[in-house]
Amino acid sequence: MRKSRLIAGIVTALMTAGAVTACSSGGGSGDDADTLTFMFRGGEDEKAAYQDAIDRFTEDTGVKVKVIVTDADQYATKLQAAVAGNKVPDVFYVEQGSLQSYVSSGVLMDITDQVAAQGVDLANIWEYGVNSYRYDGTLQGTADGQLYALPKDVGPMALGYNKTMLEEAGVELPDPDEPLTREAWLDILKKVTQDTDGDGELDQWGTGLNVSWTLQSFVWSNGGDWTNADRTQVTVDTPEFAEALQFFADLTTKEKVTPDPEQAQTLDTYQRFMAGEIAFFPVGPWDVSTYNELEFEYDLMPWPTGKSGEPATYIGSLGIGVSSSTAKPEEAVKLATYLSTDETAQQTLVDANIQIPNRIDTAEEWAAAPDAEPANRQEFLDIVESYGRAMPAAFTFSPAWYDELFVNIQPVIDGDRAAADYLAEVQPRMQELLDQANEQAEQAAAAGAAG
Incomplete structure (x- = not known):
């Protein structure tokens, strides 16, 4: 893939x-x-x-x-x-x-x-x-x-959408300039999540997102962030961050507008979007040459907004x-x-x-x-x-502190653990690793200056 x-x-x-x-x-x-x-x-x-x-x-x-x-x-x-x-x-x-x-x-x-x-x-x-x-x-x-x-x-x-699917479902196409609220977007996800062949099993879904590569949008637009401005303090244990992570997990476990884990193993969500089975999916410039050959029409839209009222992505x-x-x-x-x-x-x-x-x-x-x-x-x-x-770890000396968030996040995504509880537990480990990264940066800079 x-x-x-x-x-x-x-x-x-x-x-x-x-x-x-x-x-x-x-x-x-x-x-x-x-x-x-x-x-x-x-x-x-x-x-x-x-x-x-x-x-x-x-x-x-x-x-x-x-x-x-x-x-x-x-x-x-x-x-x-x-x-x-x-x-x-x-x-x-x-x-x-x-x-x-x-x-x-x-x-x-x-x-x-x-x-x-x-x-x-x-x-x-x-x-x-x-x-x-x-x-x-x-x-x-x-x-x-x-x-x-x-x-x-x-x-x-960017966030892409299957224009053909939305039109067939009678859904108004997203405005190219005005972002949807997260709630309005969820309503659309529910409308297009369907059993299209009548066999009792869902075969079309609203979305299917990877937490490592799309959580950023939900957190930032909700007013949360990974660190403070000078990248010295980890800030994931906040209500804004927890709410965004919980919303992300609920798309699968509560709202059921994404393929479940078993379905995702059968065919991953990237492939399902390519096959016309998913309505909304991320699109990077590197995808354009491939997506332009798809059998359905697609287009781009602003990312949905959280509490900040502003879209966000990386x-x-x-x-x-x-x-x-x-x-x-x-x-x-x-x-x-x-x-x-x-x-x-x-x-x-x-x-x-x-x-x-x-x-x-x-x-x-x-x-x-x-x-x-x-x-x-x-x-x-x-x-x-x-x-x-920029991605949260793009401008730090090591990404280990950032990666730590995702090491044991799966129980949250599976609905077995509350986002707020997990973030309170993981923040101290992330802080320790960020401190180490910043110390490494200082040591390397000093060594470089010395010759």
């Missing part, structure tokens, strides 16, 4: 944070001093699109580039091996959760001045994407930090960084800048339906295209511009 592989890649990437502690030297361009190396991960569509963009870069600049591509689940391991062997690629993908460790260990070059010298208009690149790779030695993701990578992409997680991202040990720093920064910000390069990647444009002007044209699929592409941009957030 494509989405499972992508999610597994993201989890693997986050787990690499904190793994690099030794300073890096050597490596760079490898055996051929006249050729840059660029290492990234992706499938055949992404590989082909990047090769086209790189061929154009070579034609324009005369700089040759050797491409090293891996599967998503192999990338972190192979990059770590390259770092350990002092064979760091000149240019490579950087996960948000790995940035601090790579900066502290001296693997990544500070490219702030070089990007400015190239005259790149960062104001025309999504602020979230740029700031994701800024780090001031204490906090990552703020506008004040030095720039250690440029965004490869931004990945807003934005993923990958960065493109430059090795501090590259023998060709000027050319390496040019390549990173080209892939992230050049208009023609961006169009090549967008045409492959693997991401939304990094350039704001290009993205606005893309969203407004009369033949846009899905029609409400603008929802992706609305998330990036207004209501999307």
Whole structure:
């Protein structure tokens, strides 16, 4: 399943944070001093699109580039091996959760001045994407930090819906601009959860969400969060968080608008959405090329709102960084800048339906295209511009504190334990792990400053 592989890649990437502690030297361009190396991960569509963009870069600049591509689940391991062997690629993908460790260990070059010298208009690149790779030695993701990578992409997680199913059920289609309340959304989920063939068993459901990848929306829109603003205190043991988690669990156990665990094992909910059996399901930009070939019409909508009255969801991202040990720093920064910000390069990647444009002007044209699929592409941009957030562990030195929430959450999802009781128990364990992550960050920064 494509989405499972992508999610597994993201989890693997986050787990690499904190793994690099030794300073890096050597490596760079490898055996051929006249050729840059660029290492990234992706499938055949992404590989082909990047090769086209790189061929154009070579034609324009005369700089040759050797491409090293891996599967998503192999990338972190192979990059770590390259770092350990002092064979760091000149240019490579950087996960948000790995940035601090790579900066502290001296693997990544500070490219702030070089990007400015190239005259790149960062104001025309999504602020979230740029700031994701800024780090001031204490906090990552703020506008004040030095720039250690440029965004490869931004990945807003939108909520999609089966337009055909809703129309056949006589349900009014969601407004593309005004979000539904959580209660109004639940009413629709109940209406479309049906036994369509009359055999006494449900075969069509309102939704089917994975707690690890969609709980964020419910919590944030309900006024809850995982930590305080400076990421020093875990804040999951609150009424707002508990209410959101309980609502999520109740979708299955009380409201019965999702496939039950046994049904989910037979066919997971991603596959059920693809088969036209589920009405509402998350959609990322990487899904578009596949979803556009579905046998039913689908579109995007704002996420439903909780107590805050505002929708919420997360934005993923990958960065493109430059090795501090590259023998060709000027050319390496040019390549990173080209892939992230050049208009023609961006169009090549967008045409492959693997991401939304990094350039704001290009993205606005893309969203407004009369033949846009899905029609409400603008929802992706609305998330990036207004209501999307980084995943809770994206800007901490280690994700272990965040992962702890999900280790023993299943009894809550199964209806065997109250959300509030579980959160009161798990918060101290999460706090201990967050304290450890912050201590690791301080130690790594001190070691990096010492040489």
